[in-house]
Amino acid sequence: MKYLQSTFLIFVLFILPASAETGYELWLRYNKIQNPELLNSYLGQIKAFNVIGTSATHDVIKNELSLGLSGLLGQPFEPSTNDDASLLAGLSDEPSIVKYLSESELKQIGKEGYLVKSVSQKEKSRFLITAKDPAGLLYGTFHFLKLLQTHQNLASINVLENPKVDIRILNHWDNLDRTSERGYAGFSIWDWHKLPDYLDQRYIDYARANASIGLNATVLTNVNANALVLTPAYLEKVKALADLFRPYGIKVYLTARFSAPIEIGGLDTADPLNKEVIKWWEEKVQEIYRYIPDFGGFLVKANSEGQPGPQNYDRSHAEGANMMGDALKPFGGVVMWRAFVYSSEEPDDRAKQAYTEFNPLDGTFRSNVLVQVKNGAIDFQPREPFHPLFGAMPKTPVMMEFQITQEYLGQATQLVYLAPMWKECLDADTYVNGKGSTVSKVIDGSLHDYSITGIAGVANTGTDINWTGHPFAQANWYAFGLLAWNPEQTADQIAEDWIRMTYSNDPKTIATIKDMMMNSWEASVNYMTPLGLHHLMGTGHHYGPAPWVSNLSRADWTPVYYHKADAFGVGFDRSESGSNAVNQYSPEVVKIFNSKDKVPEKFLLWFHHVRWDFEMNSGRTLWNELAFRYQDGVNAVRKMQGQWQSIKPQIDENRYRSVQMLLNIQEKEAIWWKDASLSYFQTFSKQPIPDAVEPPTKSLEYYQSLRFPFAPGIRPSW
Known part of the structure; x- marks a missing residue:
């Protein structure tokens, strides 16, 4: 299995601070290990590394291992060409790799998955990083370096990881003028005016950070979309970013303004059933793929907060999404259609509207359309019960939308670790297929056997030197990536790893900071x-x-x-005697939420x-x-x-x-x-x-x- 060469050869080095810590390096600090015993142990086990394979991603892996090992172990490490190197990284079909793998291991490694393990042969020990594709090999590389960063015992490591979710994506609410809606860390990191000719090092460092936590996609532009991003002048700029991101396994997506055929296409309608409109979108998609052969697809906000959509023409959300899905399908692209909607007329309870509009459409969407649903039914509030659409659309892939940027949670002035909030939602039981039908099982597709799965996070990055404004907001970016990879991970373990990588491996420091983080969300609520x-x-x-x-x-x-x-x-009052929003949940959940005496007190005033x-x-x-x-x-x-x-x-x-x-x-x-x-x-x-x-x-x-x-x-x- 080989990988296409990128048009760019990427050499990655973080810009290290001259004196003081700036936070720019995020969790990828490769400072020399200060524990002499541990350092000597690692140096005794890791003598040289060899990355087998030729692709732009393999070049990134070589640079990452050289940078990470040299920094952590305090002496130069350069790539070797010796297959007997103590650290060997390559795809699982390489002859020098496959001999170390069992048939079971080969079967278990999935797309984007990886295996990191210690192996012994002829009284010689070494470490192996392998995968079936270059992206997985890159993820495995970051995992190996994380083991060193967090001071783990390498003697008998055997880690086999596969992502549970297909599309693990950041949504940037960034505008073409570099403002960032609900952004609290400066301006947008995309300098559209200088693109495509000026390629800021920050773009590469962004891709590297995302790859290190398993993210594989990004939406560059605001859901309140500007149609200009679909014009050739901007597609050239998007192509430049896509080329930079490709070696890191990251696909680029764009927001599509539903009225684009009118605004940039010269048509007098955007009716999704109009033949000229259908033709316009087909030609536009073909044009995009000429610029970006691996373009991911569109994110669409329609008929919400004044945004145009199919309902302007008395068409359904499914008819609008399917028109775009049909245009993208020949190229493997997808549509992520947001369920955050509310009509121009005031409903009796806004919490009910998304369910009311989308549940009847279940089974009518094309196979390459996902419905993107916020974790709660209102709007990223400090605490919400899980959205009733989770579990309510068994025939339609439903993907999660979390908000990493702290719009309602103190913005960039407050320390609020969001993983416990996300876990409360992911671990919530929908009961739609009986006890244990958690939201995470909806998202990873296992509950309804979805053919495609996704999880999105509204990004909190900006031009601030530390990326996220508040130093601890970096933990939310990090935690989102880990939970997107595997929604079953715990907030506690994610916090500990982030602390070790970002601040210290000192036990007291870890315990103190982790206690701060784990209690911060409940405090803010x-x-x-x-x-x-x-x-x-x-x-x-x-x-x-x-x-x-x-x-x-x-x-x-x-x-x-x-x-x-x-x-x-x-x-x-959302009980049966009020707006009756409770009845959008399964009967088992209704029994809990409908009663003042049974509903958890944390949701009491939400429902009563x-x-x-x-x-x-x-x-x-x-x-x-x-x-x-x-x-x-x-x-x-x-x-x-x-x-x-x-x-x-x-x-x-x-x-x-x-x-x-x-x-x-x-x-x-x-x-x-x-x-x-x-x-x-x-x-x-x-x-x-x-x-x-x-x-x-x-x-x-x-x-x-x-x-x-x-x-x-x-x-x-x-």
């Missing part, structure tokens, strides 16, 4: 939206609390629509309007419990501040000070959320704030007067 509250954030910028907003052009854009606070109580004096599990009234949850969130941030201070000697000065300052901001913002929210809800409950809860320091009118016209990540106007 408590000081923002406890007990199932949601959509309480500021208008437009989504920064900070604004539960009082009620004057927007649509009711379902306002916080008051969602919390429905009144003199009786608070919460959105509950009186202020309702007795909670703690024995407190709802009002008191709400107040204590807000205070618990603030206290948790203060604990993180102390924990970070306790490991100061183990952290470099630059990153220590950065996180310290951000934790100080996070404490202020947590207090702001607590004080503003309790002050507002108190106007309905008419009850005192409990003595153990710190009272607000300012008036409700003060919090309502705050304005943030230039907060980062505000959606641009078109």
Whole structure:
């Protein structure tokens, strides 16, 4: 099995900081191992490496091993041509590799999978990295270096990994003017003005970072699409990026604006059943593949938030998606059709609309169309129950959409490790095929035998030197890649590996930082939206609390629509006596969510309007419990501040000070959320704030007067 040479030969070296840690290297720090015993052990086992094969990806592997081994082991390592080298990397059909493999191992290695193991032959030990394709060999290379970075015992390693999900993709909400919608780490990393002639080293480092965590695809442009990206001038620029990314196993996708036939094609309609429209898309797709032979396909946002779509012409989502799918199918391309929709007319409950529109279409989509569904039914809130569409479309591949960028979770000023949130969703049981029908089994295709699977993450990268704004936001990029590869992995283990690779292998440092990370999401939920509250954030910028907003052009854009606070109580009644959104779930789940007494308290106010004096599990009234949850969130941030201070000697000065300052901001913002929210809800409950809860320091009118016209990540106007 051979691999086509790329038009570019890539030599990769990270730009190392001259003095202080900048965070640019992410989790790919190859600093010399400081443990003398471990270092000597590795040096005794690894003498030389040989990468067998000739392709652009093989060249990347050679450079990665040279860079990683030289840095970690503190002495130069260059590729050897000796098949007896102590580290051998090559495809599983190479004669010098296959002799070390059993028939069982050969069968178990799948597409993009890899095997890393120690082998012994004729009293000689060595390490083997092998795969069936170059991308898998690259993933195996990163895994081997990770073993060294995390100080693992190499003596008897035997790791066979296959990805559980086919399309593992980042969605960049980046615009052609370099603004990034909901981006909190600077501008877009794509400099469209200088492309295709200026190829920034950052593009290569981006591809390398993604490959290191198993991601294999990227959508370059915003879901609120601009049709210009489909014109020849921009396709030349996209081609330049695709050529750079190819050796790293990464395919390029684009967002397709549904009205493109009108805006750049000169037609007077974009009706998906119109013959001229169909012909236009067929010719456009052919043109794209002339530029990019391995183009992945389109991501489409249609008939949502003002975006054009098939419903403009009284056509269904399936008719729109299938038209594009038919154009892409001869080339192996796919359509990822987003289910984040809501009509121009206000529904009785916006949480119901995606299910209402897409569930009846199950089985009507083409085989190369995936429906991309957010983890929850509203919009990436700090906590949501799993989306009812998971498990509800057995005949249509449903892919997950997570948000890595922290639009509703403190943006780039707050430390919030998102893997526990994603795991709560992935591990949730849909019960659609009986107990154990988890969301992760929907996503990996095993529950419904999907022919193609996918998982997308809205990217949090930008031009900031450390890529993600907050140093700990890097962990969310890293964790997304690991969970996209295998949704069954644990948030705890992912956090530990990231800490070891990014900060330290010191046991106290690992334990302290991991505790901070693993408790950070629950803390943020408590000081923002406890007990199932949601959509309480500021208008437009989504920064900070604004539960009082009620004057927007649509009711379902306002916080008051969602919390429905009144003199009786608070919460959105989605039970059978309310909007009946619960009945979009399986009967077993309905029994849980429909009852105030059975629903987990973390979702209580999502599904029920509950009186202020309702007795909670703690024995407190709802009002008191709400107040204590807000205070618990603030206290948790203060604990993180102390924990970070306790490991100061183990952290470099630059990153220590950065996180310290951000934790100080996070404490202020947590207090702001607590004080503003309790002050507002108190106007309905008419009850005192409990003595153990710190009272607000300012008036409700003060919090309502705050304005943030230039907060980062505000959606641009078109």
